[in-house]
Amino acid sequence: xxxxxxxxxxxxxxxxxxxxxxxxxxxxxxxxxxxxxxxxxxxxxxxxxxxxxxxxxxxxxxxxxxxxxxxxxxxxxxxxxxxxxxxxxxxxxxxxxxxxxxxxxxxxxxxxxxxxxxxxxxxxxxxxxxxxxxxxxxxxxxxxxxxxxxxxxxxxxxxxxxxxxxxxxxxxxxxxxxxxxxxxxxxxxxxxxxxxxxxxxxxxxxxxxxxxxxxxxxxxxxxxxxxxxxxxxxxxxxxxxxxxxxxxxxxxxxxxxxxxxxxxxxxxxxxxxxxxxxxxxxxxxxxxxxxxxxxxxxxxxxxxxxxxxxxxxxxxxxxxxxxxxxxxxxxxxxxxxxxxxxxxxxxxxxxxxxxxxxxxxxxxxxxxxxxxxxxxxxxxxxxxxxxxxxxxxxxxxxxxxxxxxxxxxxxxxxxxxxxxxxxxxxxxxxxxxxxxxxxxxxx
Amino acid sequence: xxxxxxxxxxxxxxxxxxxxxxxxxxxxxxxxxxxxxxxxxxxxxxxxxxxxxxxxxxxxxxxxxxxxxxxxxxxxxxxxxxxxxxxxxxxxxxxxxxxxxxxxxxxxxxxxxxxxxxxxxxxxxxxxxxxxxxxxxxxxxxxxxxxxxxxxxxxxxxxxxxxxxxxxxxxxxxxxxxxxxxxxxxxxxxxxxxxxxxxxxxxxxxxxxxxxxxxxxxxxxxxxxxxxxxxxxxxxxxxxxxxxxxxxxxxxxxxxxxxxxxxxxxxxxxxxxxxxxxxxxxxxxxxxxxxxxxxxxxxx
Numbered sequence: 188x189x190x191x192x193x194x195x196x197x198x199x200x201x202x203x204x205x206x207x208x209x210x211x212x213x214x215x216x217x218x219x220x221x222x223x224x225x226x227x228x229x230x231x232x233x234x235x236x237x238x239x240x241x242x243x244x245x246x247x248x249x250x251x252x253x254x255x256x257x258x259x260x261x262x263x264x265x266x267x268x269x270x271x272x273x274x275x276x277x278x279x280x281x282x283x284x285x286x287x288x289x290x291x292x293x294x295x296x297x298x299x300x301x302x303x304x305x306x307x308x309x310x311x312x313x314x315x316x317x318x319x320x321x322x323x324x325x326x327x328x329x330x331x332x333x334x335x336x337x338x339x340x341x342x343x344x345x346x347x348x349x350x351x352x353x354x355x356x357x358x359x360x361x362x363x364x365x366x367x368x369x370x371x372x373x374x375x376x377x378x379x380x381x382x383x384x385x386x387x388x389x390x391x392x393x394x395x396x397x398x399x400x401x402x403x404x405x406x407x408x409x410x411x412x413x414x415x416x417x418x419x420x421x422x423x424x425x426x427x428x429x430x431x432x433x434x435x436x437x438x439x440x441x442x443x444x445x446x447x448x449x450x451x452x453x454x455x456x457x458x459x460x461x462x463x464x465x466x467x468x469x470x471x472x473x474x475x476x477x478x479x480x481x482x483x484x485x486x487x488x489x490x491x492x493x494x495x496x497x498x499x500x501x502x503x504x505x506x507x508x509x510x511x512x513x514x515x516x517x518x519x520x521x522x523x524x525x526x527x528x529x530x531x532x533x534x535x536x537x538x539x540x541x542x543x544x545x546x547x548x549x550x551x552x553x554x555x556x557x558x559x560x561x562x563x564x565x566x567x568x569x570x571x572x573x574x575x576x577x578x579x580x581x582x583x584x585x586x587x588x589x590x591x592x593x594x595x596x597x598x599x600x601x602x603x604x605x606x607x608x609x610x611x612x613x614x615x616x617x618x619x620x621x622x623x624x625x626x627x628x629x630x
Numbered sequence: 631x632x633x634x635x636x637x638x639x640x641x642x643x644x645x646x647x648x649x650x651x652x653x654x655x656x657x658x659x660x661x662x663x664x665x666x667x668x669x670x671x672x673x674x675x676x677x678x679x680x681x682x683x684x685x686x687x688x689x690x691x692x693x694x695x696x697x698x699x700x701x702x703x704x705x706x707x708x709x710x711x712x713x714x715x716x717x718x719x720x721x722x723x724x725x726x727x728x729x730x731x732x733x734x735x736x737x738x739x740x741x742x743x744x745x746x747x748x749x750x751x752x753x754x755x756x757x758x759x760x761x762x763x764x765x766x767x768x769x770x771x772x773x774x775x776x777x778x779x780x781x782x783x784x785x786x787x788x789x790x791x792x793x794x795x796x797x798x799x800x801x802x803x804x805x806x807x808x809x810x811x812x813x814x815x816x817x818x819x820x821x822x823x824x825x826x827x828x829x830x831x832x833x834x835x836x837x838x839x840x841x842x843x844x845x846x847x848x849x850x851x852x853x854x855x856x857x858x859x860x861x862x863x864x865x866x867x868x869x870x871x872x873x874x875x876x877x878x879x880x881x882x883x884x885x886x887x888x889x890x891x892x893x894x895x896x897x898x899x900x901x902x903x904x905x906x907x908x909x910x911x912x913x914x915x916x917x918x919x920x921x922x923x924x925x926x927x928x929x930x
Binding site (some may be wrong): 303307392452605 | 671672673692693763764765766767768769782783784785786787788789790792873874876877878879889890892893894895896
């Protein structure tokens with residue numbers, strides 16, 4: 188008995204230490220602003236207390252490009268920036284917000300998610316942050332993209348075309364074809380590849396957002412830009428005949444076993460980067476890959492460094508389908524938003540919206556949405572080409588699934604996986620999805 | 631007086647454990663139960679919705695439970711599949727390898743090889759098997775093998791019919807080692823006189839196994855089985871790495887649904903309802919385990 192006595196004492200000490208530790212984390216920290224209105228006095232750490240924290244999902248070459256932009260900021264201001272990558276962005280953001288420990292700044296790939304966070308009162312709007320140079324640097328479309336509930340929250344830092352079909356020029360030459368300008372031309376090339384014993388496309392449908400991008404390009408060209416805006420803005424039901432037709436057209440190409448690497452199930456078993464590898468990797472087994480302008484950087488930077496741009500890898504514009512609608516551009520953008528208001532954050536957000544940062548972005552081959560970007564900085568012909576495509580688009584629409592409110596964006600991707608799996612189910616899949624959309628849009 | 635002192639003493643002894651349990655187990659669980667009755671946006675109580683989450687989960691969420699077809703599908707059914715296949719194969723192969731290895735000289739080598747995957751994290755196991763299953767025959771070992779005998783590549787992870795089995799096989803590869811080591815140790819502890827006596831009585835190896843070995847190691851077998859079952863109800867990591875619950879939700883398990891709803895979709899209340907159902911499923915199994923364990927101790 189006597190020997191045992193120290194144990195409870197030690198245990199109590201341990202417990203009290205643990206409780207003390209809990210006490211520290213549950214005391215008011217910057218995170219409590221997640222519920223408080225952003226205008227309430229923010230708890231800003233003293234500026235000299237250190238560095239700025241930034242979180243986004245960029246890894247690999249995209250991360251390196253962003254760090255070059257960050258270096259420009261540090262060189263100018265002497266402020267260190269801690270950059271964190273979270274490939275699985277949403278879970279990390281949601282837990283950190285709930286724990287009252289959000290990054291000071293996050294760069295969000297989906298405007299719909301930004302709107303969610305803004306509605307939850309987790310963000311500081313740019314007016315509060317005294318950032319006023321936006322109108323000089325951005326066209327209205329990009330300002331609208333960063334706006335939620337009538338307030339401007341997001342600074343568009345990065346743009347990309349999502350209407351780029353990537354191909355191998357040498358392989359096209361060998362087949363004796365030119366980049367097509369319309370859908371029938373694309374199908375004809377696919378058939379020619381099949382006849383030559385090759386597989387025309389790889390699709391990274393395991394990452395379902397690659398399927399939503401396929402659909403959007405087809406839909407904006409068949410349903411037209413107006414209906415596109417209505418559909419993803421929540422006023423046109425997903426059961427509309429135009430949606431069904433676009434899906435059938437999509438399934439008629441990438442849910443046909445002979446056209447896609449590994450057949451339909453290969454589409455669903457191949458991830459986004461793996462899909463690039465199937466076309467541009469060292470063990471390639473397919474000839475074309477559709478995804479956004481960022482494919483070039485990932486293919487050359489991460490997948491296969493021996494690729495020579497223009498010779499081995501190039502893109503053409505996603506072909507026209509209905510001449511009445513031409514070739515509208517689908518584009519994506521990443522938005523920087525602030526979860527904390529302090530001097531460091533203000534300086535960095537102002538920098539991100541400035542021409543200085545845009546020029547560094549351009550020099551890394553990333554397309555900047557900033558209209559004052561020095562276009563001579565783009566380093567490769569591919570980047571110049573993409574920047575031209577973005578700047579020259581007559582009709583521009585943002586990635587629709589990214590605009591859908593948080594929960595719907597994911598589910599729309601799952602729905603499209605269902606279409607690839609069995610195109611006969613289009614009607615019932617769309618009915619199911621429409622139920623979800625009705626609830627989310629409150630219609 | 632004395633009794634009061636003793637009572638206080640008992641309290642003092644259990645207090646640390648009670649405090650820890652309350653802070654880290656009971657309180658979070660109560661909060662989760664409360665959350666499951668709410669929309670729970672942003673991990674906060676926003677709007678009380680009663681049992682709505684549970685009703686929707688069990689009747690209208692075809693990715694969670696779909697009884698309209700045969701065989702049924704959905705995360706719950708996938709977990710059932712996991713319980714039968716994963717646990718069955720781990721225990722079955724574990725017994726087989728333990729018994730066979732017991733009879734050979736290179737036993738330690740066999741056991742080392744089988745146990746080796748145990749040292750690999752589930753994440754790495756998932757990545758290793760993703761490479762084995764890669765649909766591109768020039769990357770994937772399995773499809774390369776199929777190609778060598780003239781079979782077209784199969785997208786193991788991209789096929790609704792195949793994906794669950796593919797992941798379970800990877801998990802069995804990683805999980806059998808533990809069963810082998812435990813069973814093997816248990817077999818070693820059986821007194822050799824008993825086995826010899828059986829042999830003298832003319833029992834063949836199968837009879838020896840069925841009537842002597844198995845009953846004598848029934849406790850470790852049941853403990854391993856129950857441990858594996860509990861692990862399976864919680865399985866998440868390997869599904870997340872290998873298929874992200876896809877394609878089209880076909881390989882979701884209960885814990886993955888919880889993650890998807892809570893963290894990806896942000897429907898925290900709905901996710902909490904999944905978590906509560908998961909706890910309700912695990913409790914009887916844990917209770918059974920404790921009872922068996924107690925029974926085992928009293929027998930001794």
